[in-house]
Amino acid sequence: TKRRTKDLDQIQDDLKPENKTRLVNLPLDEDLPGLGQHYCVECAKFYIDNETLVRHRHGREHKRRLRDLKEPAYTQKDAEAAIGLSTDNGKAVSSLFGPQSLLALKQKNDATAAAETAKPQQMDVEA
Secondary structure, rough: OOOOOHHHHHHHHOOOOHHHHHHHHHOOOOOOHOOOOOEEOOOOOOOOEEEEEEEEOOOOHHHHHHHHOOOOOOOOOHHHHOOOOOEEOEOOOOOOOOHHHHHHHHHHHHHHHHHHHHHHHHHHHHH
């Protein structure tokens, strides 16, 4: 697309201290607005002058981007875990969200509840 901006995971990489200092201190570039000297790292945009950059930082678009960047980046590991694929030391582990695991979880909860209801009765007998 014509106005494609960086994705959030790419911007989170740019926010690391070593990358941020490199992006803030760019050399002069005649092809960029403001010669590339006024850059908002969080939004990945160049501005014509410092006043416009300051106005942008007080705006809704910038604040929304900051809120979105507070969440951790979505990784391939998260995607695999969402569909039930995960590994433990190279061996496949059954899904945590499948119907079998839900049945096992229900059985475990029922057993725990039964054990808890049995304990008060035993205490009454001893007292």
